[in-house]
Each structure stands twice: as C-alpha cells, then as structure tokens.
Amino acid sequence: MKIRLALLLCLSLHLVPSQAQEAIRVGVELQPYQPYSEVENGEYRGYARELLDAFAAEQGYRFVYTPLPVRRLLGDFLGGRVDLKFPDHPQWNADQKAGHPVRYSQPAAPYVDGVLVKPQYLGQGKARIRLLGTQNGFTPWPYLEDIRAQRIKLIQANQIESLLLMAASDRVDAVYLNPRVVTHQLRQMRLAPDALVFDPQLAHVEDHYYLSSIHHPELIEAFDRFLERRAELVAAIRLRHGL
Structure with missing residues (x-):
C-alpha cells in the first residue's frame, strides 16, 4: 500500500x-x-x-x-x-x-498618444506650440523633426501630475501623453475633466x-x-x- x-x-x-x-x-x-x-x-x-x-x-x-x-x-x-x-x-x-x-x-x-491642450487652445494647430511637455521615457514621435530643428522645445518630467499642472498654468503650451491616462490623473487631482483636452487635429499615434x-x-x-x-x-x- x-x-x-x-x-x-x-x-x-x-x-x-x-x-x-x-x-x-x-x-x-x-x-x-x-x-x-x-x-x-x-x-x-x-x-x-x-x-x-x-x-x-x-x-x-x-x-x-x-x-x-x-x-x-x-x-x-x-x-x-x-x-x-x-x-x-x-x-x-x-x-x-x-x-x-x-x-x-x-x-x-490599445493606446493613443497625442497632444492635450487647454480647451481655449483646441484646434489652433501646431504653430502655437513652442514648449511641449512629456514624461521621462516618452518619445513624441510625430514631433521629433520639430524638436530636432528647435522649432519646439521638449520639457520632460518624471510625474504626469507635474506636467498637467505645468500645462494648466501655461508653463508649457501642451503636453504629449495618453489621453486616457490624463483623464484618470485629472480625476485623481480633482481637477475639471476638461481642464486639458485631446486635440485630434494634431499629429498623434494610435498603436x-x-x-x-x-x-x-x-x-x-x-x-x-x-x-x-x-x-x-x-x-x-x-x-x-x-x-
């Protein structure tokens, strides 16, 4: 046994x-x-x-x-x-x-990475963007040529929260991030959900x-x-x- x-x-x-x-x-x-x-x-x-x-x-x-x-x-x-x-x-x-x-x-x-701006800047195009914020480790692929040509200056930060505050206070003209992530973060920060909005007319990546x-x-x-x-x-x- x-x-x-x-x-x-x-x-x-x-x-x-x-x-x-x-x-x-x-x-x-x-x-x-x-x-x-x-x-x-x-x-x-x-x-x-x-x-x-x-x-x-x-x-x-x-x-x-x-x-x-x-x-x-x-x-x-x-x-x-x-x-x-x-x-x-x-x-x-x-x-x-x-x-x-x-x-x-x-x-x-699935994800989308693109440009988010304050509502009053929606639809005003790329020409107004001189300072573009993004997170460390992110590459804003559609804007690399402008960054290399110094038409746009890239500002990077470790925290998404910092970037959103910079955009909300006009210290950067726009941020290049994932709109879904931004929406979640705005809610966590108890800011208006439309404090920053995705501009679909500007170049973005869907992948x-x-x-x-x-x-x-x-x-x-x-x-x-x-x-x-x-x-x-x-x-x-x-x-x-x-x-």
Missing part, C-alpha cells in the same frame, strides 16, 4: 506543469499609468495585471511582478534579470535592443502595447494563443478598465 501511494505521489508530481514550479519574473513599469497599471503599496494593479494574471492562471504559470523605473526596466530586461517585459513595443529603444532576439506578442493593449521576452519565446507563443482563444475575456477586461 505504501509503495502504491508513493508511486501515485510521484506520478502526480510529474503531472504538474514545469512552469508552475518556478516563478516567472515579469518586469513592469513603476510609474503610475492608470488605467493600464500602477503600483500601490508595492502591489502591481490595473488592466495589465488583470490581463497577465488571467493568462497565468489559465496556463498554470506563477508570475512575480517586478516594478522598476523605465530605464532600469530596460536594462534588467536586456540583462536577463526579468523574463518578460510589459509594456513594450518594437520601436522603443531599438538601438539598445539591437543584437538581442526580442520576441513580441500580438497586440495586448498597441506588447508583451515581450528575449529568452522565453514559448511564453510569447502561449500568450498569443491565449489572446486569440480568449478574445471575449480579453475584451471584457479592457471594457472593465475603460480601454
């Missing part, structure tokens, strides 16, 4: 997926960026957390989230100190990623965030299958977070 129990125990251990045996380190951004993500009391939260948790639960993975400043996150990712990175994009830090076989997932979260890995392409393949197979669940998570 004891031999039979030992054999059953051994077999059951072999049936446990190997990925459940060790933690998978997921590198994420420390900066608050709701509704996509934030870190509160050391806990990673938001749309990204719910999406990745749903994937991990279905596949039997054990994810450990490691929130890091944007630049350190890139270094830890390229150095192999985290297994997965979210968010990521093929265009981001392409020169630093050169030589690393980065594998990107299918689109995991997606991706999950990436260097050393574990099999995880990206599994995530892609999850996105396709559980499309309804993914859509419900997006709706829940206003995406």
Whole structure:
C-alpha cells in the first residue's frame, strides 16, 4: 500500500506543469499609468495585471511582478534579470535592443498618444506650440523633426501630475501623453475633466502595447494563443478598465 501511494505521489508530481514550479519574473513599469497599471503599496494593479494574471492562471504559470523605473526596466530586461517585459513595443529603444532576439506578442493593449491642450487652445494647430511637455521615457514621435530643428522645445518630467499642472498654468503650451491616462490623473487631482483636452487635429499615434521576452519565446507563443482563444475575456477586461 505504501509503495502504491508513493508511486501515485510521484506520478502526480510529474503531472504538474514545469512552469508552475518556478516563478516567472515579469518586469513592469513603476510609474503610475492608470488605467493600464500602477503600483500601490508595492502591489502591481490595473488592466495589465488583470490581463497577465488571467493568462497565468489559465496556463498554470506563477508570475512575480517586478516594478522598476523605465530605464532600469530596460536594462534588467536586456540583462536577463526579468523574463518578460510589459509594456513594450518594437520601436522603443531599438538601438539598445539591437543584437538581442526580442520576441513580441500580438497586440495586448490599445493606446493613443497625442497632444492635450487647454480647451481655449483646441484646434489652433501646431504653430502655437513652442514648449511641449512629456514624461521621462516618452518619445513624441510625430514631433521629433520639430524638436530636432528647435522649432519646439521638449520639457520632460518624471510625474504626469507635474506636467498637467505645468500645462494648466501655461508653463508649457501642451503636453504629449495618453489621453486616457490624463483623464484618470485629472480625476485623481480633482481637477475639471476638461481642464486639458485631446486635440485630434494634431499629429498623434494610435498603436498597441506588447508583451515581450528575449529568452522565453514559448511564453510569447502561449500568450498569443491565449489572446486569440480568449478574445471575449480579453475584451471584457479592457471594457472593465475603460480601454
């Protein structure tokens, strides 16, 4: 009887997926960026957390989230100190990623990055923008030519809250950020929801965030299958977070 129990125990251990045996380190951004993500009391939260948790639960993975400043996150990712990175994009830090076989997932979260101005400046075009604020780590792609030609001066800050206050007090002419994130932040700051508004007539970027890995392409393949197979669940998570 004891031999039979030992054999059953051994077999059951072999049936446990190997990925459940060790933690998978997921590198994420420390900066608050709701509704996509934030870190509160050391806990990673938001749309990204719910999406990745749903994937991990279905596949039997054990994810450990490691929130890091944007630049350190890139270094830890390229150095192999985290297994997965979210968010990521093929265009981001392409020169630093050169030589690393980065594998990107299918689109995991839609986003828009663009220019937000005070309501009275809406529709007045690019010509009035001399000082453009954005967050450290952000690249205002549609305005790089103007910045390099010194037609626009780029002002960067670590905190979105600081940028919004600068725009509200006319210390910058506009900010280049994600409108959904700005809306959330204005609410948190108890400012009017239309204190800054997205100007769709100005150049902006509509794209997606991706999950990436260097050393574990099999995880990206599994995530892609999850996105396709559980499309309804993914859509419900997006709706829940206003995406």
